[in-house]
Amino acid sequence: MSSPANPGGEPGPGVRRRAEDLAPRRSDKSPWNWLLLLPIALPLLVPLYNRAEPELFGWPFFYWVQLTFVLVGVLTTSLVFRAHQRGKKG
Amino acid sequence: MEGINTVELAVFTAFFVIVTALGFGAARWRRADNLMHLDEWGLGGRSFGTWITWFLIGGDIYTAYTFVAVPALVFGAGAAGFFAVPYTVVVYPLIFLVVIRLWSVSHVRGFVTPADFVRSRFDSPTLALLVAITGIVATMPYIALQLVGIEAVLKTMGVTGELPIIVAFLILAVYTYSSGLRAPALIAFVKDILIYLTIIVAVIVIPTKLGGWDVIFGAAEEKFDLAGTGGLLLPGTGQVQYATLALGSALALFLYPHSITGVLAAKGRGTLQKNMSLLPIYSLALGFIALLGYMAIAAGTQPVDGDGNTIVPALFQQMFPSWFAGVAFAAVGIGALVPAAIMSIAAANLFTRNIYKEYLRKDATPTQEAKVAKLASLAVKVGAVAAIIFIDPQFSIDLQLIGGAIILQTLPSVGIGLYTRWMHRGALIAGWTAGMLTALWALYSVQRVGPGGVVVREHFGGSAFSLGKLGFDTTTTVYAGFVALLVNLLVTVVATFVLRAMKVDDGVDGTADTDYTAEREDPSVRDLPDPLASAPGRTAASVGEEPERG
Numbered sequence: 001m002s003s004p005a006n007p008g009g010e011p012g013p014g015v016r017r018r019a020e021d022l023a024p025r026r027s028d029k030s031p032w033n034w035l036l037l038l039p040i041a042l043p044l045l046v047p048l049y050n051r052a053e054p055e056l057f058g059w060p061f062f063y064w065v066q067l068t069f070v071l072v073g074v075l076t077t078s079l080v081f082r083a084h085q086r087g088k089k090g
Numbered sequence: 091m092e093g094i095n096t097v098e099l100a101v102f103t104a105f106f107v108i109v110t111a112l113g114f115g116a117a118r119w120r121r122a123d124n125l126m127h128l129d130e131w132g133l134g135g136r137s138f139g140t141w142i143t144w145f146l147i148g149g150d151i152y153t154a155y156t157f158v159a160v161p162a163l164v165f166g167a168g169a170a171g172f173f174a175v176p177y178t179v180v181v182y183p184l185i186f187l188v189v190i191r192l193w194s195v196s197h198v199r200g201f202v203t204p205a206d207f208v209r210s211r212f213d214s215p216t217l218a219l220l221v222a223i224t225g226i227v228a229t230m231p232y233i234a235l236q237l238v239g240i241e242a243v244l245k246t247m248g249v250t251g252e253l254p255i256i257v258a259f260l261i262l263a264v265y266t267y268s269s270g271l272r273a274p275a276l277i278a279f280v281k282d283i284l285i286y287l288t289i290i291v292a293v294i295v296i297p298t299k300l301g302g303w304d305v306i307f308g309a310a311e312e313k314f315d316l317a318g319t320g321g322l323l324l325p326g327t328g329q330v331q332y333a334t335l336a337l338g339s340a341l342a343l344f345l346y347p348h349s350i351t352g353v354l355a356a357k358g359r360g361t362l363q364k365n366m367s368l369l370p371i372y373s374l375a376l377g378f379i380a381l382l383g384y385m386a387i388a389a390g391t392q393p394v395d396g397d398g399n400t401i402v403p404a405l406f407q408q409m410f411p412s413w414f415a416g417v418a419f420a421a422v423g424i425g426a427l428v429p430a431a432i433m434s435i436a437a438a439n440l441f442t443r444n445i446y447k448e449y450l451r452k453d454a455t456p457t458q459e460a461k462v463a464k465l466a467s468l469a470v471k472v473g474a475v476a477a478i479i480f481i482d483p484q485f486s487i488d489l490q491l492i493g494g495a496i497i498l499q500t501l502p503s504v505g506i507g508l509y510t511r512w513m514h515r516g517a518l519i520a521g522w523t524a525g526m527l528t529a530l531w532a533l534y535s536v537q538r539v540g541p542g543g544v545v546v547r548e549h550f551g552g553s554a555f556s557l558g559k560l561g562f563d564t565t566t567t568v569y570a571g572f573v574a575l576l577v578n579l580l581v582t583v584v585a586t587f588v589l590r591a592m593k594v595d596d597g598v599d600g601t602a603d604t605d606y607t608a609e610r611e612d613p614s615v616r617d618l619p620d621p622l623a624s625a626p627g628r629t630a631a632s633v634g635e636e637p638e639r640g
Contacts, residue, residue: 026604026607027607028187028190028191028606028607033187036183036186036187037183039179039180039182039183040180040183040184042179043175043176043177043179043180043333043336044176044180044333044336044337045333046324046329046330046332046333047329050169050323050324050329051323052322052323055304057303058302058303058304058305058306058307059303059307060307060322060323062169062172062322062323062324063172063307063377063381066172066175066176066179066377067175067374067377069175069176069179070175070178070179070370070373070374070377071370072179073179073182073183073367073370073373074367074370074371076183077182077183077186077363077366077367077370078367080186081186081363081364081366081367084363085360
């Protein structure tokens with residue numbers, strides 16, 4: 001922490017310049033990030049999956065498809081994570 | 091006492107004793123130089139790696155209340171209760187992109203709480219105070235609800251009276267006091283092993299006993315058809331509610347101070363990002379946990395004393411041999427302790443940093459700060475126990491409902507603030523106020539309708555706000571917190587234009603653009619032990635040039 005006598009660690013203008021010298025300029029923007037829209041948007045499009053058919057192992061569509069959304073989330077975040085790691089090294 | 095299941099109680103108690111020993115031992119685990127420092131006590135030294143972070147954040151999100159209340163909701167209402175699954179799908183990509191910036195800026199600037207960030211970013215102690223108070227108010231009933239989870243388990247075992255809960259929380263209070271965030275991180279490990287064990291056994295054993303999944307879903311459908319409320323699918327008017335509740339809860343989750351505490355304690359951005367692809371494993375488990383509600387329907391399980399929250403413990407008791415039911419109950423009970431500990435630490439941090447130091451005692455030393463934080467965490471827990479004992483638990487549930495909606499009102503300052511400082515600090519205060527009032531009004535207006543269309547509760551009957559109340563010709567419902575957030579954003583934007591046009595001063599940004607993407611390896615990123623004692627070059631800058639405050 002910057003200074004316990006200073007909640008919020010509010011620095012003066014001088015410190016601000018210093019910090020900029022210290023932290024390298026980089027961006028967390030990446031075209032890969034768009035992939036993350038998928039697990040955000042899919043679960044919100046309720047009318048698309050609010051149905052019983054097709055069933056899977058006795059589960060109505062509504063239930064099993066939402067569990068596959070979990071897998072979509074895992075897949076996309078892992079992909080984007082790897083892309084970020086590669087970007088850092090390259 | 092009669093009616094106590096001694097085997098269950100013995101197993102439950104044994105696990106509780108093990109966990110207590112772990113809690114006290116945690117102070118010695120991964121010890122840094124000085125536990126009497128707020129960062130050390132409240133953020134565990136900010137050095138938790140991938141696995142510990144996984145357990146810690148998992149313990150934050152999937153609480154005892156989740157295990158008990160989500161299936162209870164599915165048991166009573168059907169599909170609508172399943173929202174917990176999309177909610178925990180949506181939340182991780184959001185953290186992956188957004189909350190990670192909070193990790194970076196906090197580690198460069200030494201923020202411990204979301205209010206610290208807001209104070210520095212928008213140069214406004216008032217806005218920070220509002221964020222801190224919102225956080226504390228939203229967290230308190232959440233802690234109380236963890237007790238509701240323990241209570242449900244105790245009731246099922248036949249243990250009645252308030253004494254067991256008081257004892258459980260006293261123990262929790264004492265070991266959080268001595269070990270800080272390390273205690274819940276270590277205990278979360280035990281909790282998760284028990285939870286996963288219980289779930290795996292439950293989804294194999296119970297459907298087999300009941301005759302398969304189609305029998306389970308069939309029984310549920312029959313029940314809902316008969317009752318005339320709820321159903322295996324959402325009604326047409328409930329779809330917007332389902333989506334907005336999932337999105338709103340996901341946005342709210344990472345504004346809760348206890349989640350932020352869990353996030354900030356991680357070692358680095360990579361640790362967090364890796365976790366966002368690992369944490370959904372919990373969501374899969376949650377999907378199965380939710381369906382325990384349908385299994386209870388198929389098994390003909392009846393809640394104990396008509397208390398809906400006991401449905402899952404009652405199902406376990408019916409389906410499992412006593413010793414394994416005891417293990418499952420321990421999982422729920424310990425599942426209550428982990429988040430309760432983190433929540434009380436987070437609330438205590440907010441009080442200490444943003445109220446005590448800001449307004450009561452500006453020259454407090456780190457040791458004094460840590461002492462106050464510890465006392466505050468005790469006070470928070472005593473308050474939660476008192477709330478359960480003296481006030482109707484329903485009141486805590488109402489407050490929790492309100493808590494989710496009001497914490498969402500800090501989204502513009504804490505969440506959007508991570509990307510832009512375009513919003514004027516005065517506008518953010520105005521937006522917060524408008525959002526707050528809307529949230530309270532909207533929730534107040536929600537009635538709960540029972541079977542046959544009878545109004546069971548006049549106010550605070552749920553979170554589904556009917557759009558008809560705004561004059562729209564529809565019966566569609568929307569999550570009340572979401573409506574309030576829209577009002578909040580609208581007011582913030584309009585007020586920003588007005589204040590900018592009037593050229594009202596909007597302070598100095600205490601952070602730099604590069605702070606938000608800082609990595610652990612960067613020289614600007616501070617790790618603990620606290621740099622106050624070492625690295626004189628860097629700390630001199632922030633201490634020596636400390637501007638006047640007040």
